[in-house]
Amino acid sequence: MKVLYFAWLRQRTGIGEEQVSPPASVQTVAELVAWLRDRGPGHAEALKDLSSIRVAVNQEFATLDAAVAEGDEVALFPPMTGG
């Protein structure tokens, strides 16, 4: 599974993307984020507040209860500020 971080999530985790292999018990975006928090203090800081995080699974917007599986591309980012 590929996880991408953008904007301040990228700054706080210190990485733009990483390949991860979560355990089979991780089946939703929310469970993935909870699991990712344990990867280090940067991850814990970046991912502490779910309310300020938006999600895309395979480049489509998704909710925290969306399913994730091996091979998915999961992106985590703050609300968008383009235009």
Add this chain to the structure above:
Amino acid sequence: MTVRVQAEDFDPGREIEAVTSGNTAIGGVASFIGLVRDLKRDGADGDSGSAMTLEHYPGMTEKMLAEIEAEANRRWPLQASLIVHRYGRLEPGDRIVLVVTASAHRQAALEACHFLIDWLKTKAPFWKLEETGDGDGKWVEARATDDAAADRWTETRRKDAAE
């Protein structure tokens, strides 16, 4: 229907000409150009630097802009549409985004243009980082007014569907 995401600047006149020339079914062309505003002028952001960097999600950005453009073409009878959005480092006065819509009549062109800029602000994966004196920069926060502007078009569609 065209969508481009690029670091380089664009020439609005040439872009409009390119998507409309030769199509005599077009009776009206609307455009919106977004510029980098000098945040220092707003007062409230007195510590902000003047330049900003736009980050985006390559791949998803193009896909979302194309989806939004397709939605505009479903809602209004457009003869042509174009979205150009820049990324990278931009300074006050620089162009960020261009939306062009063309239709037989003005109402469809104007409404579709307004819809596109409202929707792309909340649905296209871009993030603005303002430069600050300390070097870390400050991520621009999403504004509730932008969400409200985007939602207005959702309500409009519901109203239309009910009629």
